[in-house]
């Protein structure tokens with residue numbers, strides 16, 4: 378059966394990544410179907426973020442394949458993969474500190490604007506990827522570059538993303554990101570990813586550093602995205618959230634997948650309980666049973 382006919386959006390096969398002999402990701406295979414929310418959990422250092430970095434092109438694999446919507450992407454760079462339909466957020470939350478909320482959301486769109494303006498696209502990529510401070514300064518002073526035709530489209534996308542987080546980001550739309558609360562920076566980052574209308578949204582610990590009510594808000598937003606049919610690949614330590622939002626849960630330990638299934642199946646898997654509790658690593662004290 379082909380990727381298209383069985384509804385597979387992302388297919389990862391025998392993926393490997395070593396760091397100086399350490400097998401951070403050790404031959405894993407999994408898939409994400411269209412409209413599915415798949416979470417990767419596991420103790421600290423089990424290879425979750427490395428997997429996301431491989432899928433989003435931040436690093437290259439030593440072996441294996443990654444297929445998105447039928448196309449091989451394991452050798453593509455992150456900008457090409459973003460154009461292809463994967464958008465992500467980062468574990469430590471990355472926003473451009475001196476840019477406003479609106480400009481932060483817009484910046485993501487510029488890095489993936491299609492090749493009809495190859496030179497400007499190249500300049501944007503160069504500035505944003507390799508000299509981010511200079512790029513920030515340029516945008517803060519001159520503004521973001523766009524033709525009048527593009528401007529209307531871009532503004533509409535930015536406004537619709539601010540609307541999505543209206544209560545939180547609406548009043549802060551023109552404020553620089555450095556003045557935002559941590560939770561609002563994370564929301565800005567998620568809005569920037571969603572502005573790309575990705576086929577697959579990749580979230581690396583979106584609730585890290587958030588309190589209970591902020592976490593509940595993220596959960597509600599994830600459930601809304603899921604109801605709208607958004608495919609999501611999520612790494613998250615807060616297991617209550619994972620078990621509520623996920624269609625499928627993948628459990629990693631030592632670079633390998635040790636269990637995979639529906640949340641209720643994974644909860645009962647003894648290998649999972651052992652990985653978390655038996656060795657007292659990662660999320661010690663979490664009751665999976």
Ligand SMILES: Nc1ncnc2c1ncn2[C@@H]1O[C@H](COP(=O)(O)OP(=O)(O)OP(=O)(O)O)[C@@H](O)[C@H]1O
Pocket residue numbers: 396399400401419420421422423424425426427428
């Ligand atoms: N750039 C790197 N250079 C060397 N080792 C690395 C690098 N990135 C990750 N590792 C190692 O690979 C292993 C897996 O790391 P990874 O960050 O993927 O784990 P994780 O499951 O995301 O952990 P956490 O839950 O703590 O974020 C760890 O032993 C880590 O130290």
